[in-house]
Structures are given as structure tokens and as C-alpha cells.
Amino acid sequence: MATRKKPKAKTQAPKKPLKLFYSPIHGFIHKVLVVAHESGLWNQIEFVPIYPLRDGYSVAAINPLHKVPTLALKDGTVLYGSQTIVEYMDSAGKKKLFPKPGPKRWDALRRMALADTVFDVTVNMALEKAEKPMRSNVYTWYWPKVVRALDQMEHDAARLKGFDVGQAATLHALSYLNRQLGKGLMPPVPTKYDWRKGRPKLTAWWNKALERPSVKSHFNQEYQGKDTAAFAQEQIADVLRMQGRKHSSPTELQKVDFHLD
Numbered sequence: 001m002a003t004r005k006k007p008k009a010k011t012q013a014p015k016k017p018l019k020l021f022y023s024p025i026h027g028f029i030h031k032v033l034v035v036a037h038e039s040g041l042w043n044q045i046e047f048v049p050i051y052p053l054r055d056g057y058s059v060a061a062i063n064p065l066h067k068v069p070t071l072a073l074k075d076g077t078v079l080y081g082s083q084t085i086v087e088y089m090d091s092a093g094k095k096k097l098f099p100k101p102g103p104k105r106w107d108a109l110r111r112m113a114l115a116d117t118v119f120d121v122t123v124n125m126a127l128e129k130a131e132k133p134m135r136s137n138v139y140t141w142y143w144p145k146v147v148r149a150l151d152q153m154e155h156d157a158a159r160l161k162g163f164d165v166g167q168a169a170t171l172h173a174l175s176y177l178n179r180q181l182g183k184g185l186m187p188p189v190p191t192k193y194d195w196r197k198g199r200p201k202l203t204a205w206w207n208k209a210l211e212r213p214s215v216k217s218h219f220n221q222e223y224q225g226k227d228t229a230a231f232a233q234e235q236i237a238d239v240l241r242m243q244g245r246k247h248s249s250p251t252e253l254q255k256v257d258f259h260l261d
Contacts, residue, residue, distance in 0.1 A: 016046040017074040019235055020085075021059050024049040024223040028179045029215055031172035032069045035086040035165065037214035039093025048235045049227035056229030061247065062239050067261050072235075076242030082261045083116065086165055097165040104164075111156060111166030115173035118149045122173070125189075126180045139186050146177070150195050150202070157201040163212070171209055175219070 018041065022030065036042050050057045050068050060066040063080045071079045071088065079085050090098045099105040121142040128138045153170060160167065174195065181193055196203040209215065237247035 016044055018045045019048055019072040019239065020045050021048045021050050021063075021070040021072070021232070021235070022068045023052055024227060026218045026221050026223065028175035029171040029219050030069075031168050032071075032082055032085050032089070033218050034168040034171060034212075034214045035089045035093075035097055037217050038097055038163070038168070038212075039089045039095055041089050041093045042217070046235065047225060048232055049223055049225075050232060051227075054229065057232050059232075059236065061236050069261060072239040072242075074242075076239060076244075078239065080261075083112070086168070090165065097163065097168060099164060108164040108166040111153075111164075112169040114149055114152060115166065115169035118146055118173040119169075119176050121145055122177050122180050125185055126183070129186060134186065136186075139188060143189050150199065154199040154202040157199075157205040160205060163209075167205075167209065168214075171206075171215065174206060 020032065020036070022032065024047075036045055050059060052068075058066065059068060059070050062072065062078050063070045065080055067080060069080075069082055069085055071085045073079070079088055087098065090096055097108075099108050125139060125142055128134055153174075177195065181189075181195075184191075185193075196206070210219070233247070240247045
């Protein structure tokens with residue numbers, strides 16, 4: 001009499017050493033995702049979607065600033081601030097996007113700072129639309145900075161070679177600016193403003209950069225994977241356990257308290 005074979009037990013996928021808490025809005029290019037891909041760390045990351053305007057997705061238990069992206073390492077160390085996260089990824093990965101100390105490094109960091117500030121002021125302008133009454137001086141203060149930054153990016157694009165962290169940040173800033181211009185910003189931002197007009201070198205660089213696998217990995221792609229609040233809190237609890245801390249009930253996310261980086 002033939003013996004019935006026991007069904008094989010399901011094996012769990014090996015635990016990934018990094019957890020990246022981030023907003024899965026792929027209508028713009030995430031700098032940290034580009035660097036994660038370029039550095040070769042992509043497959044070592046557990047991606048944890050955080051939806052900023054939904055209850056139950058608070059990351060305040062592991063990040064007092066209540067911001068994404070937030071990166072948790074396998075020993076429970078938590079890093080926040082996209083600048084810190086991309087530098088960690090660069091140090092841990094095989095391919096380097098931060099040049100060695102010297103003129104090339106300072107230039108890449110300058111371009112990253114330029115792009116990160118464009119992103120930050122665009123976020124502030126977008127948020128200001130919801131204010132009642134809206135403070136017009138926010139736009140008159142910020143918009144000239146954006147225009148001057150775009151002109152500097154055009155100047156920089158003429159001599160860019162290879163691909164570095166400054167370019168990853170520029171993709172992040174320009175794609176987010178595109179997204180918000182499409183939704184409409186307030187005067188003095190011109191209606192249907194196109195940053196490409198009059199900036200042929202920056203436009204050519206942009207079109208070429210969009211073809212990179214690190215951009216195509218997520219840009220304009222729907223998120224595929226677990227994205228519930230329960231999953232997010234489970235991952236946060238795992239980080240707290242690694243730190244020897246207990247996970248209390250999740251803090252309700254406050255719209256005014258949350259920020260993208």
C-alpha cells in the first residue's frame with residue numbers, strides 16, 4: 001500500500017534586513033527609491049507604504065518627526081531625512097552615487113541641496129492652497145527661488161556626466177514640481193507653466209534620465225504589495241521589538257503633523 005506523502009510545509013520568505021517606510025505616490029520620482037535601485041540594495045528592502053492622509057499609518061512611534069521616508073536597519077536603528085537615508089544606502093551599496101571628497105563631491109551635494117530645496121518649497125506652495133485665507137506672500141517669496149533654481153539646473157545640465165546623487169535629487173524635485181503644476185499652483189506661478197521651455201539642456205538631460213531602470217522601477221507605476229494600515233503597524237512593531245520597546249496603539253495621523261521629504 002502506497003504511503004501518502006505529507007504536504008511540504010510552506011517556507012516563509014527570508015526576512016529582509018531593511019525596512020523603508022515611504023509614501024507610495026509614484027506620480028513623481030522618489031530620490032530614495034532611485035538610490036536604492038542604483039546602489040543595488042533594492043532586493044534587500046521591505047517596502048512599507050505609508051499613506052499620509054489616512055488613519056492608522058502614523059510612523060511617529062519610530063520617527064518623532066513623523067515624516068517619510070524613514071529607514072529601519074536590521075538592528076533597530078532608524079534613520080530619517082532623505083539626505084541621511086541616501087547617504088546610508090550609498091555607503092552600504094555596491095555602486096556609489098556620492099563622489100569621493102573633492103570638487104566633484106561638493107558639486108553633487110550642491111546640486112542635491114538645490115533640488116531638495118525646490119522640492120521643499122513646492123510642497124509648501126501646494127499645501128498653502130488649502131489654507132483659508134491663503135497667504136499670498138508664500139508664493140511671492142517661493143516662486144522666484146524655483147525659477148532661479150531651474151535656471152541653475154539648466155546651466156548645470158550642460159556639463160553633467162554619469163549619474164550621481166545630485167541628479168537623483170533633481171529628478172525628485174522636477175517630477176514633483178511637474179505633478180503640482182499639473183494640479184495648478186497660485187499666482188504669481190503662471191498658468192500651465194512648463195519648466196522645459198527655454199531650458200533645452202535640462203530638458204534633454206531629463207528625457208534621457210527617465211529611461212534609467214532606477215526611474216522606471218516605480219515612476220508612474222502602481223504600487224504592488226501589502227499596503228494596509230495593519231501591515232504598516234506590524235512593521236513598526238517589529239522595529240520597536242528590535243529596539244527592546246513595546247508597541248502601543250498607533251497614534252492617529254494628523255494631517256498638519258505629517259510631512260514628505
